[in-house]
Amino acid sequence: MSSVVETRSPSPQMKSVLTPPLTPPPRTATLKEDVPVDLGVPENYVSWTIKNQKPLPPITWSSLYKELNYLSLAILTITPSIAIWGAFHVKMRTETFWWCVVYYFITGLGITAGYHRLWAHRSYNASKPLEYFFAMAGAGAVEGSIRWWSRGHRAHHRYTDTELDPYDANKGFWWSHVGWMLVKPRRKPGVADVSDLSKSEVVRWQHRWYLQLIVTFGFLFPTFVAGIFWGDWWGGFVYAGAARLTFVHHSTFCVNSLAHWIGETPFDDKHTPKDHMLTAFVTNGEGYHNFHHQFPTDYRNAIKWYQYDPTKWFIWTCAKLGLASHLKKFPENEVRKGQLTMQLKRLRETQEGLVFAPDANDLPIVNWETFQKQSTKRPLVVVAGFIHDLSSFIDDHPGGRHLIAKNIGRDATTAFFGGVYDHSNAAHNLLSMMRVGVLAGGMQHGLDDRIVPPSQRLRIARYTELVSSAGSSTAWSDNEGLLG
């Protein structure tokens, strides 16, 4: 909310590690806050901090009253209480209902298009009037100043799923939704630079007047609009003020909780962010969060035209009206690489769940005489240089037993591949499962399609497997006993 009390300052020892001598600031930087705070961060910053900066002790029921952030708690409980009281005592008028919806989107966009995509991520440039609009609309969402919000959000992206992430999703749904605001944090969020925002006239203006702005745009403005235009003062206060604010709060909080909890990972599954249409609907389009964490400076969250992303549509419209410019998009080629990787991963899982034909290198090499001798004991047939034992299949052969029987002890390659019947890929796959040996001198060259079953011609291999399989051979020597 408006502030999270910092309860722990680094130990003297830690300070010396966290603040090594900084590179001299550029000459143009005149204010201390113009210098990026992470300029001198050591290379082992994350692991060192997590290991050496001990978090505050866990909160227990008996210590809870000392650990609560009472300002956040008050805002997050009194606001919905007013809305619930109002629902029973104040009649909802049609004009007020539609005003609530409109003001929900205005203040929601103040956060999503303003705080989030403009200031926290710099995904486009906004004109001064648009920046002031976002600063006021965002204040109406009562979620802290632009500077404070963006600092936390940049830490969230930089340290996702670690203890330095202020709303670490691994601590559970409710922690990432509201818990992190209701109690004093157990450790400081990881370092994240917002010196660019300190230079912004609009950000500084909003930070300075923040308290007046949240009172004005959180409650006074929505109440006055309903009161002055259609005389519904109480409705304006209760519904467009309190109820609308409650919805905006939990809608935006869902970006930290729901968007890290349900959905798909079409671009990367290294961390918790996920894509889900439901999350998009409740967050003004911020629900394509898997994409967003991969490509955070892209002004879009949804990349398909039919996906719900009103924040993107709003920014795009502002650009058409000349109010925004330099809308950033990640190169399509790189976006598709992420998608391909995830598709291959899923296909690999399918592949690993199946059993394929034995590799030629794992089968014994058998000469023609041995093959002939063995064929008198069981139905062995040669196809494409492989010896197959058809005992389990001969009676189930769709073309009849006799067509196999007459090829026992013979090379049936031509008959199998169209001479008698041009077998299906499924038949070829099934045949390959019955391989028991390789006929010495009977194999065509290794790139012949007839040697490789259709299901194995295109396979997914890790780069390490491609390297190790090249040139290796474990072919066995001819040995009659191995076939028997």
Ligand SMILES: [Zn+2]
């Ligand atoms: Zn996130």
Ligand SMILES: [Zn+2]
């Ligand atoms: Zn973000």
